[in-house]
Amino acid sequence: MDRDNPAVSAYTIGLRLGWYGLLAVPLLFLLVFYFYPLASILWVSLAPDGQPDLSSFGRLILSPYYRETLWFTLWQAVLSTALTIGLALPGAYVFTRYRFPGKRLLMALTALPFVLPTVVVAAAFSALVGSNGIINNALERLFSLETVPIQLERTLALILIVHVFYNYTLALRMITGYWANQNTRIEEAARVLGSHGWRLWWEIRLPALRPVLLAAALLVFIFTFTSFGVILILGGVRFATLEVEIYRQTVNYVNGLPMAAALSLVQIVIMGAALIVYTRLQRRVVVDLQSAESVARQPRTRGEKAFVTATLVVIVVMLFTPLLALVIRSFTGTEGFTTEYYTALGQNSRNSVLFVPPSTAIRNSLLFALVTTALSVFLGFIAAYLLTRRARWLDPIFMLPLATSAVTLGFGLFIALDSPPLNLRRSPLLVVIAHTLVALPFVVRSVVPALRSVPAPLREAAATLGAPPWKVWLWVDLPLISRGLVVGATFAFTVSMGEFGASTFVARPDTPTIPIVIFRLLGQPGAVNYGQGIALSVLLMAVCAVSFVLIERIRTAGVGEF
Amino acid sequence: MLTVEQLHHAFDRQPVLRGINLSIDEGEIVCLLGPSGCGKTTLLRIIAGLEKPISGDVKLNGSSIVPVPVHQRDFGLMFQDFALFPHLNVAQNVAFGLRMKPLSSAEQRQRVQEVLKLVELEGYERRSVTEISGGEKQRVALARSLCPRPRLLMLDEPLGSLDAALRQRLILDLKQIIKSVGLTAIYVTHDQQEAYTIADRIALMNAGQIEQIDAPASLYHRPHTRFAAQFLGLENIVEMQAWRSSQFNERYTPPDHAGQAKAVLLHPAGLTLAEKDTPGTLPVIVVSHMFQGRFYTIEVEIEGLRLRLDPPSSRNSVPHVGEEVGLRIQPEAVLWLD
Numbered sequence: 001m002d003r004d005n006p007a008v009s010a011y012t013i014g015l016r017l018g019w020y021g022l023l024a025v026p027l028l029f030l031l032v033f034y035f036y037p038l039a040s041i042l043w044v045s046l047a048p049d050g051q052p053d054l055s056s057f058g059r060l061i062l063s064p065y066y067r068e069t070l071w072f073t074l075w076q077a078v079l080s081t082a083l084t085i086g087l088a089l090p091g092a093y094v095f096t097r098y099r100f101p102g103k104r105l106l107m108a109l110t111a112l113p114f115v116l117p118t119v120v121v122a123a124a125f126s127a128l129v130g131s132n133g134i135i136n137n138a139l140e141r142l143f144s145l146e147t148v149p150i151q152l153e154r155t156l157a158l159i160l161i162v163h164v165f166y167n168y169t170l171a172l173r174m175i176t177g178y179w180a181n182q183n184t185r186i187e188e189a190a191r192v193l194g195s196h197g198w199r200l201w202w203e204i205r206l207p208a209l210r211p212v213l214l215a216a217a218l219l220v221f222i223f224t225f226t227s228f229g230v231i232l233i234l235g236g237v238r239f240a241t242l243e244v245e246i247y248r249q250t251v252n253y254v255n256g257l258p259m260a261a262a263l264s265l266v267q268i269v270i271m272g273a274a275l276i277v278y279t280r281l282q283r284r285v286v287v288d289l290q291s292a293e294s295v296a297r298q299p300r301t302r303g304e305k306a307f308v309t310a311t312l313v314v315i316v317v318m319l320f321t322p323l324l325a326l327v328i329r330s331f332t333g334t335e336g337f338t339t340e341y342y343t344a345l346g347q348n349s350r351n352s353v354l355f356v357p358p359s360t361a362i363r364n365s366l367l368f369a370l371v372t373t374a375l376s377v378f379l380g381f382i383a384a385y386l387l388t389r390r391a392r393w394l395d396p397i398f399m400l401p402l403a404t405s406a407v408t409l410g411f412g413l414f415i416a417l418d419s420p421p422l423n424l425r426r427s428p429l430l431v432v433i434a435h436t437l438v439a440l441p442f443v444v445r446s447v448v449p450a451l452r453s454v455p456a457p458l459r460e461a462a463a464t465l466g467a468p469p470w471k472v473w474l475w476v477d478l479p480l481i482s483r484g485l486v487v488g489a490t491f492a493f494t495v496s497m498g499e500f501g502a503s504t505f506v507a508r509p510d511t512p513t514i515p516i517v518i519f520r521l522l523g524q525p526g527a528v529n530y531g532q533g534i535a536l537s538v539l540l541m542a543v544c545a546v547s548f549v550l551i552e553r554i555r556t557a558g559v560g561e562f
Numbered sequence: 563m564l565t566v567e568q569l570h571h572a573f574d575r576q577p578v579l580r581g582i583n584l585s586i587d588e589g590e591i592v593c594l595l596g597p598s599g600c601g602k603t604t605l606l607r608i609i610a611g612l613e614k615p616i617s618g619d620v621k622l623n624g625s626s627i628v629p630v631p632v633h634q635r636d637f638g639l640m641f642q643d644f645a646l647f648p649h650l651n652v653a654q655n656v657a658f659g660l661r662m663k664p665l666s667s668a669e670q671r672q673r674v675q676e677v678l679k680l681v682e683l684e685g686y687e688r689r690s691v692t693e694i695s696g697g698e699k700q701r702v703a704l705a706r707s708l709c710p711r712p713r714l715l716m717l718d719e720p721l722g723s724l725d726a727a728l729r730q731r732l733i734l735d736l737k738q739i740i741k742s743v744g745l746t747a748i749y750v751t752h753d754q755q756e757a758y759t760i761a762d763r764i765a766l767m768n769a770g771q772i773e774q775i776d777a778p779a780s781l782y783h784r785p786h787t788r789f790a791a792q793f794l795g796l797e798n799i800v801e802m803q804a805w806r807s808s809q810f811n812e813r814y815t816p817p818d819h820a821g822q823a824k825a826v827l828l829h830p831a832g833l834t835l836a837e838k839d840t841p842g843t844l845p846v847i848v849v850s851h852m853f854q855g856r857f858y859t860i861e862v863e864i865e866g867l868r869l870r871l872d873p874p875s876s877r878n879s880v881p882h883v884g885e886e887v888g889l890r891i892q893p894e895a896v897l898w899l900d
Contacts, residue, residue, distance in 0.1 A: 458645050466662035
């Protein structure tokens with residue numbers, strides 16, 4: 001049993017060092033590709049030419065244009081939030097209090113908007129109510145109109161509708177989960193004491209729901225405050241949020257970078273504050289979707305039935321009409337049914353704004369997504385190990401990219417990695433890095449709970465049976481968390497396929513991704529360009545839907561923290 | 563074979579083991595018995611190598627094994643909830659330890675068959691461990707720990723998660739299998755019946771120390787300390803002060819070595835009742851009696867002291883409450899407790 005052999009010790013020390021080195025890889029990745037770019041933003045905004053120079057901030061405050069932008073960003077977010085919560089509350093009431101056929105399925109489907117890329121949603125609403133959308137086309141044909149009857153495109157109304165579409169189900173799920181866990185006795189006690197109608201809502205229900213309403217509202221606010229793709233695609237030149245303005249400053253102006261950086265900084269500060277408040281609120285809100293059935297009962301009176309039916313119809317219509325319109329529009333040409341938009345995807349037409357046929361973008365996206373998946377699973381796996389066994393306190397660090405808007409991430413990478421020591425401007429790797437940053441938190445959140453749920457005695461049993469630590473990993477931990485890994489990988493793949501905000505900064509013109517091509521095609525005149533954009537959106541939606549089904553199926557088998 | 567010397571351990575500065583000394587012979591089954599929190603599982607985990615002790619030594623055949631990592635000790639450990647690998651079937655679970663050894667797959671298969679036969683689970687090879695019954699799981703866990711031929715088998719409350727009826731049957735099987743292989747084993751439990759059944763010797767533990775280590779019958783019939791007596795359910799404890807002023811003291815004077823004794827146990831196994839005024843008995847009054855099935859529990863009172871007896875039940879009448887009877891105390895039933 002003599003194990004004090006010096007050669008063995010040196011070997012063990014070497015192994016140890018290698019092991020710690022491996023554990024440090026995800027942290028290094030964040031350091032170089034997250035913190036360094038953020039620092040660059042700070043640097044460029046405060047000292048664009050190496051000298052302290054606050055002129056960007058001066059212009060930002062003094063110019064009515066930027067004040068207007070900030071103000072618009074703020075109030076459109078507040079308005080979107082109010083609308084979303086106001087609409088989600090009755091929906092949550094129905095889901096909490098009533099039982100109805102198809103409830104589980106509908107609840108599962110409400111997660112769908114999360115996985116749909118912004119470009120797809122924007123395209124879907126364009127296909128539904130846009131000037132070339134199916135409703136307007138049908139009305140024009142029906143009444144032989146010269147002008148477009150429903151002018152929603154480039155209006156605030158459309159932006160708000162899309163924001164509600166995106167966040168309604170999020171709020172619905174949060175509120176329902178919380179509400180279902182509330183003690184119903186309190187409400188019964190209030191009823192016995194004579195409270196009913198609006199008093200019941202005002203004095204009992206709303207105060208009880210306060211924490212979750214605040215948390216949900218703040219989350220919706222954060223999402224709509226950082227809204228980018230929706231406003232860029234559907235808002236036209238009239239509307240600009242901070243995010244859109246950062247993009248325009250970077251892309252359209254020669255000397256726009258300092259201003260873009262200054263705007264980014266404002267954005268980061270506001271987001272940071274909102275997130276700190278959110279984290280605090282969220283601690284009081286334990287969401288548990290499993291127990292949603294407990295207090296639910298069949299609707300009895302006519303009024304109840306009508307209310308439940310109406311709410312469900314609204315949910316279904318809101319969720320599926322745009323997606324259905326997208327599919328229909330992709331097969332509708334000027335002459336009726338057509339598949340020309342799909343076949344045109346493989347062609348490199350002369351009047352196209354692209355350097356490549358759209359089908360190349362599909363290839364690019366698949367390639368980026370595969371590499372992103374591999375990289376983020378590799379990093380996420382190590383990070384998850386780190387978080388479960390060594391340093392739990394690092395958890396928030398790995399969630400940071402999720403809390404940073406995609407535009408900020410992309411912009412940061414764009415300005416940080418275009419000069420030595422790290423010049424990746426011309427490398428398609430930059431896209432993969434950006435996507436991995438966005439995907440990493442999803443992988444970590446899928447793998448960490450799986451790892452945590454591996455009972456310690458299993459590892460101890462393996463050790464007493466003679467398995468050295470690495471074999472315990474390989475033969476016990478790995479097989480047991482494989483589901484979590486698959487969920488994480490699927491998330492990473494889906495996120496990469498649909499990523500738009502960061503990609504607009506880092507994707508090279510000759511290697512565009514699907515969302516970028518959709519954006520460009522939708523912005524171009526011409527029925528074929530538009531049709532191709534819609535067709536490409538349908539394909540992307542299909543990929544996301546498949547991923548979504550996969551994730552939901554594996555996850556109902558019990559892993560994941562979403 | 564295995565010796566534990568002056569072992570100390572603590573969690574968060576809270577001592578859990580306070581100077582444990584223990585020695586186990588080849589082929590012996592030693593039971594660590596004690597209430598929860600007494601440190602028995604910690605002692606087992608230190609011997610297994612899952613915890614490092616703060617001080618003290620664990621020696622196997624004379625050389626210290628404290629620096630040897632758990633996976634190189636060749637010990638088997640059976641866990642309380644079995645800790646079967648849910649992603650592996652019965653045969654793969656059993657074969658897990660063999661895969662660490664330089665054995666051909668044919669040899670492995672043969673050994674797995676052998677062990678499955680030993681625990682009477684032939685034909686279960688491909689069954690999922692999540693679908694079999696509790697008793698079957700227990701046998702798979704046993705087979706898994708036996709399969710690599712461990713030098714020492716440790717069992718941490720291996721029947722704890724099973725129901726009582728199943729436990730009684732399985733404990734005999736378990737003993738028979740361990741003995742047939744000739745293994746040295748350490749068995750942790752809080753259940754004295756289990757300990758009596760399986761152990762060659764029982765180490766009774768309390769608050770991080772071994773109170774007494776003895777063969778089961780000796781432990782039961784001659785507990786040395788108040789804790790031991792109470793833990794074993796022997797409640798006829800008379801404080802020394804009360805004893806000295808009672809009429810017992812004249813009949814049963816403490817021997818010299820009992821000078822430090824703090825209390826006296828009147829072991830119920832050595833107490834019998836007789837007709838009132840029978841010579842050699844003390845007059846007592848029956849306070850209560852309860853029919854328990856195989857025996858009665860009868861409480862009698864003498865000079866303000868209450869004593870309990872467990873005479874076997876029979877069809878003969880038992881004294882009724884309030885009756886005066888004679889209590890006979892066999893000299894070996896008087897035990898001096900520290």
